[in-house]
Amino acid sequence: MTAHVVVIGAGYAGAGTVQSFEDEINDGEAELTWISEHDYHLVLHETHRVIRNPQTESKVAIPVDEIKSPETNFVRDRVTGVDTDDRTVELRDGEPVDYDYLLVGVGSSTAFFGIDGLEEHALTMKSLDDAREIHEAIRAAGEEATQNDPAQVVVGGAGLSGIQTAGEIAGYRDDTRTPLEITLVEGLDEIFPGNDPRIQGALKKRLLERDVEILTGDFISEVDDEEVHLGEEESMDYDVLIWTGGSPVATRSPAPISIPTTARIGSSPSRISRPTTTASSPSATPPLSIRVMTSRHRRRRRLPGRPPRSPAKISLARFVARR
Ligand SMILES: Cc1cc2nc3c(=O)[nH]c(=O)nc-3n(C[C@H](O)[C@H](O)[C@H](O)COP(=O)(O)OP(=O)(O)OC[C@H]3O[C@@H](n4cnc5c(N)ncnc54)[C@H](O)[C@@H]3O)c2cc1C
Structure with missing residues (x-):
């Protein structure tokens, strides 16, 4: 049979x-x-x-x-x-x-770890539709912005997905001269956590050369429709927020x-x-x-x-x- x-x-x-x-x-x-x-x-x-x-x-x-x-x-x-x-x-x-x-x-799917407002306000990077949506979001945010008042793009999570996402957004900004300010936020003390310090250093250098700001040492604690809150006291404005921090975890x-x-x-x-x-x-x-x-x-x-x-x-x- x-x-x-x-x-x-x-x-x-x-x-x-x-x-x-x-x-x-x-x-x-x-x-x-x-x-x-x-x-x-x-x-x-x-x-x-x-x-x-x-x-x-x-x-x-x-x-x-x-x-x-x-x-x-x-x-x-x-x-x-x-x-x-x-x-x-x-x-x-x-x-x-x-x-x-x-x-x-x-x-697998992205984990949001119960962080208030994160799932509601953040884009994710797990599919072709996600990549298209991020492209469209940064393009639209750039149209509203000026070189003196650039659109704020925040990428949460500096694992591979977050680093690559921030790098590609920087590439888009430079190709098109779109006024974007890009910040990569990592809760641990280094980007690409848990990996070889030489690779961490090389990645950090490349990102800084591409004018990506890196914030480490504070976890995203809450998100509302205007701000990303970091730890207990800090917060930052955003126009586009992309969450890649939960990518490796197959929660469901x-x-x-x-x-x-x-x-x-x-x-x-x-x-x-x-x-x-x-x-x-x-x-x-x-x-x-x-x-x-x-x-x-x-x-x-x-x-x-x-x-x-x-x-x-x-x-x-x-x-x-x-x-
Ligand atoms: C941005 C990004 C960068 C990455 N970079 C690396 C890297 O550099 N190196 C590395 O090793 N890994 C990397 N990864 C991880 C790697 O891509 C994943 O480990 C891998 O894709 C998992 O393969 P999979 O077949 O299990 O699942 P997937 O590739 O997610 O495939 C799942 C498939 O199932 C289909 N599907 C889902 N639900 C249903 C349903 N209900 N009915 C029918 N079909 C369904 C989907 O359409 C899809 O075709 C990266 C991931 C991302 C998101």
């Missing part, structure tokens, strides 16, 4: 699994359905480039048709639940999809999919995703390297950082056991 495998999500976990499956599973042994709410794989760790230049969208959003083989059925829909007793995936718009094996790769699914906690729901994304760290270059824009390979069906793009296909095919049981 042909097993039905369902993969949810088109990030590194989902897209990587689809390509591995197509490369490795014996022909005819299993059928694959790939479900995601967007019909592209987003190169998430490069998406901040869209803030500076929306024309880079085509480099960071790879259509699923260029990744999967024609035999793989793609369903564009939002997953709302998984019934592990009936083995069905419930969709917002379409009919439920049955599965024998299921991989859930829906990513971006779409609260209901799955029983006892269910076995797929593999560890860390074995599949291979984004390249770009920490040493917060505002540079090197071209993305996306390898194009010829498959037996058509030209399909490899995901950035993925090794070439292995010609060896294996059984579905071995594929699942390895993950």
